[in-house]
Amino acid sequence: MSAPFPRPTRISLAEQAALNSRYESFARDGRLLPIKVTAFYRAKIDAEVAALGHTEGPLHRGVYPSRERFSVAAGHEVADWVDDRANMPVTGSQTIIHKYPDRVLFMPTSVCAAHCQYCFRQDVLTDQHGEGRTDVQRELAALTRYLDGKRGVSEVILSGGDPMTLPLRDLSLILRTLREIPQIRSLRIHSRTLAFAPKVFADPAKVALLAETGVRLVLHFIHPYEICGEVEAVLRLLRRSGIRLYNHFPLLRGINDHVSVIAALIEKLDELSVRTLSIYVPEPIRHSAPYRVPLKRIFAIQDSLTQSTPSWVNAIRFTLDSPLGKVRREQISKWDEARGLVTFRREGREIVYPDFPAALDVPGDPSIMLWKEATPAAP
Numbered sequence: 080m081s082a083p084f085p086r087p088t089r090i091s092l093a094e095q096a097a098l099n100s101r102y103e104s105f106a107r108d109g110r111l112l113p114i115k116v117t118a119f120y121r122a123k124i125d126a127e128v129a130a131l132g133h134t135e136g137p138l139h140r141g142v143y144p145s146r147e148r149f150s151v152a153a154g155h156e157v158a159d160w161v162d163d164r165a166n167m168p169v170t171g172s173q174t175i176i177h178k179y180p181d182r183v184l185f186m187p188t189s190v191c192a193a194h195c196q197y198c199f200r201q202d203v204l205t206d207q208h209g210e211g212r213t214d215v216q217r218e219l220a221a222l223t224r225y226l227d228g229k230r231g232v233s234e235v236i237l238s239g240g241d242p243m244t245l246p247l248r249d250l251s252l253i254l255r256t257l258r259e260i261p262q263i264r265s266l267r268i269h270s271r272t273l274a275f276a277p278k279v280f281a282d283p284a285k286v287a288l289l290a291e292t293g294v295r296l297v298l299h300f301i302h303p304y305e306i307c308g309e310v311e312a313v314l315r316l317l318r319r320s321g322i323r324l325y326n327h328f329p330l331l332r333g334i335n336d337h338v339s340v341i342a343a344l345i346e347k348l349d350e351l352s353v354r355t356l357s358i359y360v361p362e363p364i365r366h367s368a369p370y371r372v373p374l375k376r377i378f379a380i381q382d383s384l385t386q387s388t389p390s391w392v393n394a395i396r397f398t399l400d401s402p403l404g405k406v407r408r409e410q411i412s413k414w415d416e417a418r419g420l421v422t423f424r425r426e427g428r429e430i431v432y433p434d435f436p437a438a439l440d441v442p443g444d445p446s447i448m449l450w451k452e453a454t455p456a457a458p
């Protein structure tokens with residue numbers, strides 16, 4: 080077995096400043112999202128850095144580049160692993176994706192409250208940023224025309240970008256318009272804004288709109304330390320307002336790739352009546368190596384979760400999104416260990432997934448990922 084990728088020293092603040100500055104041109108050339116962090120999230124990161132004395136804490140790692148960002152590549156990386164562009168049925172529009180017969184994804188904005196280093200949609204978002212702000216009215220009209228007569232579509236999923244960054248006027252127009260389409264029984268919003276900027280939910284009219292239109296809100300918390308008192312208060316308010324709350328998140332190296340972090344996150348969310356739906360395998364997109372985890376270690380984490388937690392924690396699905404749709408461990412039909420290629424079969428079709436090489440895998444250190452705990456979990 081090859082030796083793991085060496086990490087000689089932790090990243091100091093001075094080195095981090097140099098990495099951030101180097102990242103500007105790296106992101107431009109590599110079609111990655113630029114660094115963007117809210118003051119609210121930055122305050123959490125400052126506390127993390129002060130406690131750890133370096134910048135390799137989980138929240139920092141999510142939004143700022145690590146050293147590995149520039150130096151590690153896994154091979155077989157692509158710009159758009161799930162093939163979003165192949166599923167855009169409306170000519171001239173990049174906001175409508177129709178991949179599954181019963182649901183349509185609508186991306187009414189390419190703006191997010193902050194940018195995640197691990198974002199799997201960076202390629203498409205970079206294109207959309209280049210085109211400027213999305214014309215919500217025009218794209219919504221394109222969506223309603225597309226849905227006309229599509230009786231099989233029963234759900235519209237608003238994603239992005241982050242729909243919760245939209246002004247109330249635009250969000251209201253979208254949700255109320257979609258609610259009037261008879262076959263659309265479910266509206267879902269995917270959002271990470273609550274982790275980055277909970278004040279966005281302070282507008283009672285926005286919360287009332289979500290409640291009135293019966294939206295399912297799928298939050299994307301990746302770590303238990305994102306859920307502070309202010310975030311908890313918003314979750315309680317949303318719950319009291321009758322809004323159904325869910326979470327799903329990717330398994331990310333150095334952020335949450337340990338059973339203790341995942342269990343802490345799911346348990347915390349459960350206390351707040353937020354149901355976790357699934358944990359995602361990071362996709363092999365360009366420059367994603369710092370965040371990816373080999374499948375065998377992901378499955379070991381899954382098994383450990385099964386053995387050490389109650390069923391409301393360990394019933395969560397581990398899923399890989401792919402050009403064929405979502406696939407799971409049970410759908411592996413072939414595993415070529417020598418070449419690191421894993422074949423999944425779904426509905427008679429196969430997709431070959433390039434696994435993250437074990438030789439590049441440096442598992443996250445639980446004493447860093449859970450630095451607030453008095454007795455850090457064993458690796």
Ligand code: SF4
Pocket residue numbers: 112190191192193194195197198199200239240241271
């Ligand atoms: S909030 Fe979502 S869409 Fe936006 S950068 Fe993060 S992962 Fe990507």
